Amino acid sequence: MSYRDFREWLDLLDKRGEVKHLSGASWDLEMSGIAEIVYHEGKSPKPALLFSDIPGYPAHYRTLFGILASIGRISLTLNLLGTEVGPTGLVKEWRAKTKGLSLIPPKLVKSGPVLANVQTGDQIDLLKFPSPRFHEMDGGRYIGTGHAVIQKDPDTGWHNLGTYRVMLVDRDHLALHIIETQHGATIMRQKYFNHQQDMPIAIAIGIDPALWLTSANTLTPFGTSEYDYAGGIKNEPIEVIEGQYTKLNLPATAEIIIEGVCHRGAVTNEGPFGEWHGYYANLGLSSALEPLIEVKAVYYRDDPILTCANPANLPSDYSLIRAFTSSVGLWNYLEAKGIAGIKSIWCHEVGNGALFNVIAIEQLFAEHSRQVGLLASRYGNLGRYTIVVEDDIDPANIEQVIWAITTRNLPDEAIQILPKCRSNSSDPAISIEKKRRYKDVSKPLVAARVIINTCRHLEQKGSWYPVARVNPQFRTLILEKWHTQLSDLI
Numbered sequence: 201m202s203y204r205d206f207r208e209w210l211d212l213l214d215k216r217g218e219v220k221h222l223s224g225a226s227w228d229l230e231m232s233g234i235a236e237i238v239y240h241e242g243k244s245p246k247p248a249l250l251f252s253d254i255p256g257y258p259a260h261y262r263t264l265f266g267i268l269a270s271i272g273r274i275s276l277t278l279n280l281l282g283t284e285v286g287p288t289g290l291v292k293e294w295r296a297k298t299k300g301l302s303l304i305p306p307k308l309v310k311s312g313p314v315l316a317n318v319q320t321g322d323q324i325d326l327l328k329f330p331s332p333r334f335h336e337m338d339g340g341r342y343i344g345t346g347h348a349v350i351q352k353d354p355d356t357g358w359h360n361l362g363t364y365r366v367m368l369v370d371r372d373h374l375a376l377h378i379i380e381t382q383h384g385a386t387i388m389r390q391k392y393f394n395h396q397q398d399m400p401i402a403i404a405i406g407i408d409p410a411l412w413l414t415s416a417n418t419l420t421p422f423g424t425s426e427y428d429y430a431g432g433i434k435n436e437p438i439e440v441i442e443g444q445y446t447k448l449n450l451p452a453t454a455e456i457i458i459e460g461v462c463h464r465g466a467v468t469n470e471g472p473f474g475e476w477h478g479y480y481a482n483l484g485l486s487s488a489l490e491p492l493i494e495v496k497a498v499y500y501r502d503d504p505i506l507t508c509a510n511p512a513n514l515p516s517d518y519s520l521i522r523a524f525t526s527s528v529g530l531w532n533y534l535e536a537k538g539i540a541g542i543k544s545i546w547c548h549e550v551g552n553g554a555l556f557n558v559i560a561i562e563q564l565f566a567e568h569s570r571q572v573g574l575l576a577s578r579y580g581n582l583g584r585y586t587i588v589v590e591d592d593i594d595p596a597n598i599e600q601v602i603w604a605i606t607t608r609n610l611p612d613e614a615i616q617i618l619p620k621c622r623s624n625s626s627d628p629a630i631s632i633e634k635k636r637r638y639k640d641v642s643k644p645l646v647a648a649r650v651i652i653n654t655c656r657h658l659e660q661k662g663s664w665y666p667v668a669r670v671n672p673q674f675r676t677l678i679l680e681k682w683h684t685q686l687s688d689l690i
Contacts, residue, residue, distance in 0.1 A: 202279065205313075205453035206406050206505070209276065210264070213248060218272060220247040226255050227263075227341070232334040235265040235510045239517040245270040246517075250505075254330040260503035261330055265510055267346055267409060268521040277409040278433060287520075288544045288596045291527045298528075303424070304431030306440040312452025315441070319498040324372045326495065329456065329506055331368055335474040339487050340375075341368045342473065343405070343458075346507035348415040348426070349376070350402040350448050351387045359449050360387055361415035361426035363509075366403055366493070367470050374403070374493040375470035376462065377482075381581055381624045383422055388491065392464065399462040400446035401493060406455025406507045410434050416509075416518075417525035418580070445496040455504045459497040468492040476522070476552050478513035481628035483635060519549040526553030526580070533579045539572060540564060546596040554582040558595035561588060561655070569655035573616070577649045581624050587652045592667070604654040616651040623647040 344366025
């Protein structure tokens with residue numbers, strides 16, 4: 201790989217001009233407000249935002265927003281050509297590369313840069329880091345948004361890394377929020393709490409972007425460690441140290457690591473928090489009782505960088521990477537089901553890679569498109585709208601998709617509603633009252649999903665209306681002839 205750790209990766213981006221340095225912004229709403237404006241309204245490619253000189257903190261304590269919010273940064277992390285092929289081309293390129301991906305377990309080392317500073321006992325003070333308050337109605341400051349929570353299956357030794365949000369409670373306590381359908385919730389409840397055991401836990405911040413990409417998205421099945429998958433991405437093992445308190449494997453080159461324990465039955469108020477879809481969707485503006493983390497040790501590099509993801513009204517600094525990984529995951533899922541004819545997939549940023557998913561197919565037989573839609577609608581927790589288009593439509597181009605929806609099939613034939621599909625407590629379309637009926641973390645929540653089949657009837661192909669558009673060969677000739685004059689437009 202072209203970088204060793206997070207800092208080398210950041211230096212490479214800086215040299216490419218993909219980092220915007222900002223000085224003097226406050227941790228209280230200002231950093232996140234700037235990030236929201238840039239990623240929601242700014243021109244692409246959108247840079248990573250590196251904040252320094254944060255009032256009330258040492259000048260060299262920094263925060264970074266927009267870790268993987270550009271095709272270029274995703275490409276660098278995965279060692280791909282993505283800036284040349286665009287978002288759907290990047291999906292295809294990554295799927296081709298992962299056909300030969302081998303899992304590489306982490307390498308245990310004796311020390312690492314994260315051990316430059318060690319705090320235990322009365323020395324611990326989590327308030328020394330410039331954790332942001334992201335939104336005006338948030339219930340607290342969040343140190344864990346662009347991070348990885350580390351757990352271990354006590355039966356198998358498997359290490360799970362997931363991006364489950366972490367709120368500051370005080371100097372040495374944190375609140376942990378894990379959605380009930382995620383791997384971390386299964387480990388916590390079924391492997392520890394249901395057996396009357398406390399759970400050792402760690403939070404790693406400022407980790408190798410390949411490891412964060414893997415831990416923040418659904419790329420690995422239950423039982424496969426994100427350490428192993430990230431090692432496969434880099435084609436070399438992730439270096440880890442053994443936690444002095446938890447005995448967990450911890451990233452040796454992380455910026456900050458927090459070790460602690462979740463005591464069974466110990467809870468605290470967490471939130472409210474503006475979530476990935478742009479809503480306060482757990483219990484609205486009410487806090488919820490979530491597991492309390494008692495912090496036992498803190499490790500951090502000199503001049504640490506706190507990595508942040510700012511969920512907000514979409515698109516956000518986190519939605520592009522979600523769109524990319526969800527598109528890869530959905531395509532892999534359909535391929536594993538034996539579905540042929542898939543040409544391209546894009547799970548749109550406006551749905552954060554979960555709510556509005558478009559699949560382009562080459563129709564191979566009657567009702568092929570309906571089969572694809574039905575299977576695709578079952579992928580993941582919140583596949584609210586699944587749209588199937590023909591392969592002359594770019595699924596990443598929302599205007600082309602809407603054109604296909606409005607012109608290629610009649611609504612009574614195109615739209616199919618599937619009732620009572622699985623959902624979870626982050627669903628903003630399920631009422632607060634319904635969520636409050638269930639006290640247990642595993643809420644039996646359901647919601648409908650919609651399939652929109654825009655594909656024209658295959659048996660009528662000979663009588664399809666011709667499409668009025670520039671043909672690909674003539675388009676190429678025009679671009680070659682007019683390249684200079686059009687370079688600033690296209």
